Amino acid sequence: MTAQQGSEPVTAALLVIGEEILSGRTRDENITYIAAYLTRMGIVLREVRVVADDEEEIAAAVNALRRRFTYVFTTGGIGPTHDDVTADAIAKAFEVEIAVAPDAVAAMRKRFETEDLTPARLRMARVPKGATLIDNPISRAPGFMLENVIVMAGVPRIMQVMLDAVAPRLAKGNPILTRSVRLDVPEGDAAPGLADLQSSHPEVQIGSYPFFENKRLGTYVVLRATDADKLADAVAGLWDLVSKQGFHAVAAVDE
16 A cells, blocks of 8 residues: 555554563563654554464454554564464464565575575565565564555564565555643543543543652643644643633643
8 A cells, every 4th residue: 555645544553472572571662662653654553462472363363453453563473483473373364375485585695695594594584475575674584564464573673674664655644743731730630621621622632641740640631633723722722721720731842
């Protein structure tokens, strides 16, 4: 799918794959990065799931998500070891064959000599039929895209260059604009007014996030929308609320 600007929302889900994430041995750094990256592209990340290195579970999750969202991104499980089963799971989900792809091998030869392309390393050149490769200039083992599913490495730096490589192929939505206001009052005090504000501005997403600082409770209010005028109206409504309630508030740095 080529990049385009459209009125319909472009949505995505992220499937994080790996026992090391579920066990707590590894802290996932990719979710925040991908969410912010997609937001800048106008792609709305609607769901994140974490699954184990299990072929059946990965395939089931991919099939559930790819029918609901414009894109499904996966991270992890495309390395050289026996428990890297993501590629096989994607092939199972789409009911296609998987095999070593000559163009994937050619990409890996930019880093490895022929004698260094061991059976373990060649596992990273196995690609489901019909998939197109995603370049990886760091370690040269490619990711791939099959229909609306984008399969990337779990190592953050490699995932990031793969995301850069695949981004030009993706449809773009309207840019998501954000405004933030810091209220120096507990969330419970602000909640009734924020609920009314949300009802009055249904096309603006309004979130409240409590914080504790200098032994006092406060609330960050974050407003997000694709329409600048509607966002501005909602922000004006928030400042009206602040004035009427006598809250102390300051505008935060826009994201």
